[in-house]
Amino acid sequence: MRNTLLELKDIEAGYGVFRVLHGVSLEVGKGEIVALVGPNGAGKTTTLKTIAGLTNLFKGEIVFDGLRINDVPPHNRIRKGLALVPEGRGIFAPLTVLENLYLGAYHEEARQKLNDSLEMVFTIFPRLKERKNQIAGTLSGGESQMLAIGRALMSRPKILLLDEPSLGLAPKVVSELFEIFKRLNDEWKVTLLLVEQHVKNSLEISHRAYVMESGKIVLEGESSVLIDDERLRKAYLII
Amino acid sequence: MLPSPGLIFQSVLDGVFLGFLYSLIALGLSLVFGVMGIINFAHGDFIMLGSYLVWILANGLRSDPSFMSLATVPLFFVIGAAIYMTIIRPVLGKEPLIQIAVTVGIGYVLQNFALMMFRAEPRAVQTTYLNLYLNLGVVSIHLAKLISAFLSLLIVLGVHYLLTKTWVGLAIRATAYDREVASLMGINVGKIFLLVFSLGIGLTGLAASLWMTFGQADPYIGSSFGLLTWVIIALGGLGGVSGLIASSLIVGIIQSLTMTLVSPTVSLAIPYVVFIMVLWFRPQGLFGKV
Numbered sequence: 001m002r003n004t005l006l007e008l009k010d011i012e013a014g015y016g017v018f019r020v021l022h023g024v025s026l027e028v029g030k031g032e033i034v035a036l037v038g039p040n041g042a043g044k045t046t047t048l049k050t051i052a053g054l055t056n057l058f059k060g061e062i063v064f065d066g067l068r069i070n071d072v073p074p075h076n077r078i079r080k081g082l083a084l085v086p087e088g089r090g091i092f093a094p095l096t097v098l099e100n101l102y103l104g105a106y107h108e109e110a111r112q113k114l115n116d117s118l119e120m121v122f123t124i125f126p127r128l129k130e131r132k133n134q135i136a137g138t139l140s141g142g143e144s145q146m147l148a149i150g151r152a153l154m155s156r157p158k159i160l161l162l163d164e165p166s167l168g169l170a171p172k173v174v175s176e177l178f179e180i181f182k183r184l185n186d187e188w189k190v191t192l193l194l195v196e197q198h199v200k201n202s203l204e205i206s207h208r209a210y211v212m213e214s215g216k217i218v219l220e221g222e223s224s225v226l227i228d229d230e231r232l233r234k235a236y237l238i239i
Numbered sequence: 240m241l242p243s244p245g246l247i248f249q250s251v252l253d254g255v256f257l258g259f260l261y262s263l264i265a266l267g268l269s270l271v272f273g274v275m276g277i278i279n280f281a282h283g284d285f286i287m288l289g290s291y292l293v294w295i296l297a298n299g300l301r302s303d304p305s306f307m308s309l310a311t312v313p314l315f316f317v318i319g320a321a322i323y324m325t326i327i328r329p330v331l332g333k334e335p336l337i338q339i340a341v342t343v344g345i346g347y348v349l350q351n352f353a354l355m356m357f358r359a360e361p362r363a364v365q366t367t368y369l370n371l372y373l374n375l376g377v378v379s380i381h382l383a384k385l386i387s388a389f390l391s392l393l394i395v396l397g398v399h400y401l402l403t404k405t406w407v408g409l410a411i412r413a414t415a416y417d418r419e420v421a422s423l424m425g426i427n428v429g430k431i432f433l434l435v436f437s438l439g440i441g442l443t444g445l446a447a448s449l450w451m452t453f454g455q456a457d458p459y460i461g462s463s464f465g466l467l468t469w470v471i472i473a474l475g476g477l478g479g480v481s482g483l484i485a486s487s488l489i490v491g492i493i494q495s496l497t498m499t500l501v502s503p504t505v506s507l508a509i510p511y512v513v514f515i516m517v518l519w520f521r522p523q524g525l526f527g528k529v
């Protein structure tokens with residue numbers, strides 16, 4: 001039996017009065033890597049933003065770590081252990097690398113562990129240490145993504161929500177990144193909900209996966225099973 | 240007849256003193272704009288209102304206007320908070336035109352209130368200890384102007400320290416850049432807005448006290464302060480305190496020189512002429528990045 005960390009129950013959510021998600025249910029267990037894939041415009045980003053509290057939630061329930069968090073404002077969700085690495089990274093470009101990392105540890109509990117967390121992040125991403133006093137806007141694409149992930153880790157999250165972290169990165173950097181996800185999960189025991197375009201890579205490193213289309217979950221299961229699914233192989237040209 | 244070098248030097252010095260006070264005024268405006276994206280067209284009118292308050296208090300208590308900042312700063316901070324909650328917060332997500340209408344409206348109300356209460360005559364306070372002149376031969380330094388310049392610089396640097404060296408400053412800069420991601424960091428963006436707006440208005444309370452140590456209150460100074468500070472912000476480019484101070488000094492000196500060499504009436508217009516010329520040659524401002 002899975003030890004559930006995050007559960008979405010029949011979620012309808014969107015922007016303003018416009019609904020994007022039409023009854024999404026999904027579950028992430030403690031220690032899992034769960035992939036969420038699907039075509040552009042399917043509602044993957046909206047799903048992650050809904051978990052972070054950045055959309056209008058019309059119906060359904062979000063339960064995190066045993067608590068219903070529907071009404072918890074976004075700035076209090078990170079305290080509870082939810083960290084979103086947003087699409088496009090959301091780096092504070094005019095601030096330094098170190099200042100960006102500090103911001104990840106803004107809430108009190110994380111602030112107390114600031115130095116430990118910094119050491120952890122610099123162990124995982126040594127390149128951030130070399131560049132800690134640099135203006136974040138001058139980092140390369142891969143380094144920015146590492147900063148975005150490092151910043152999220154500074155909050156000591158129970159779950160990391162990653163929105164297309166490999167977008168716009170060179171193939172070599174992408175495989176490096178997927179290695180890091182596995183390491184985060186294995187060594188640092190971080191639970192991951194991963195939205196990705198690299199379907200094959202994601203299915204290879206994840207335990208389970210959901211496929212989303214037009215605001216609905218259309219397929220779900222063990223990643224090792226899904227990777228051989230005919231429909232999926234056709235739709236995403238997995239060879 | 241050519242003006243004497245002493246006269247020019249005196250004028251530049253007065254411009255520098257004025258410039259530092261301008262930087263204090265521009266700081267609050269630029270913070271509110273930089274963090275919240277709100278152009279506060281009533282900013283100058285808060286200084287006007289503060290100047291009258293200082294006039295009343297200083298006369299009533301027979302004390303120096305500079306001491307009145309102990310009352311005006313906290314009072315204006317609270318007024319700023321109240322205005323944010325009741326008037327600014329509801330229009331935060333709205334179109335720029337609505338936001339402009341709201342702050343222009345506040346300024347208009349304040350100006351008409353002052354006209355009704357105090358009529359259009361200028362009012363000044365008799366300064367006490369600050370009304371001394373230090374005679375240095377070529378130039379003489381008005382102590383009130385020197386002290387107000389010094390205090391302005393001190394506060395501007397203090398705010399700079401707050402922004403660059405503290406957690407709340409870090410949160411303010413993050414919010415200015417990207418509110419949504421800032422909220423993901425655990426920053427309560429609404430609280431940051433409340434703080435920044437209150438601070439911006441609170442600083443006008445201080446500026447008013449310092450202004451009244453040598454200036455006058457009249458219902459229209461708000462408009463001149465408001466426009467001047469916009470020129471300063473446009474020249475300096477948003478962001479850096481050093482650019483803000485430099486452009487404040489430039490505007491102060493230009494204004495003071497035209498007042499001495501041409502005429503006081505022209506001195507109000509000249510900074511705008513310079514502003515338009517800068518826009519031609521450096522649209523990003525004198526110190527702004529491309």
Ligand SMILES: Nc1ncnc2c1ncn2[C@@H]1O[C@H](COP(=O)(O)OP(=O)(O)O)[C@@H](O)[C@H]1O
Nearest residue numbers: 015018020038039040041042043044045046047
């Ligand atoms: N801020 C927004 N306001 C209104 N509609 C949006 C917004 N963001 C996304 N949408 C709409 O929601 C749908 C799903 O978008 P998104 O969640 O970004 O999909 P995905 O991440 O799977 O590509 C799209 O039709 C998109 O146009």
Ligand SMILES: [Mg+2]
Nearest residue numbers: 044045087164
């Ligand atoms: Mg997306």
